[in-house]
Amino acid sequence: MSTHHASTDDTNSRPKAVLFCPDCGHESSLSGDWIVRESAGRTTHTCPVCDATVEDRRRPEPALAP
Ligand SMILES: [Zn+2]
Numbered sequence: 298m299s300t301h302h303a304s305t306d307d308t309n310s311r312p313k314a315v316l317f318c319p320d321c322g323h324e325s326s327l328s329g330d331w332i333v334r335e336s337a338g339r340t341t342h343t344c345p346v347c348d349a350t351v352e353d354r355r356r357p358e359p360a361l362a363p
Pocket of ligand 1: 320349
C-alpha cells in the first residue's frame, strides 16, 4: 500500500532574508532575534549571542524635495 501525498513545499517559496553572524555562526531571519538598533538613517543588527555587529545597513537618503 502506498499513499501518495502531494507535497506542496516548493511552490510556496518566499524569499527569506537570513542573516549569519560571521563571528559565531548564529543564523536567524532578518526579523529574528537580532538586536536591531535604529539610529539616524541606519539600521544595525547585533548578534544576540556574541554581540557582534552583523549587518550595518545604511538607508539611502530620500531625495530632497525642492
Ligand atoms: Zn554571533
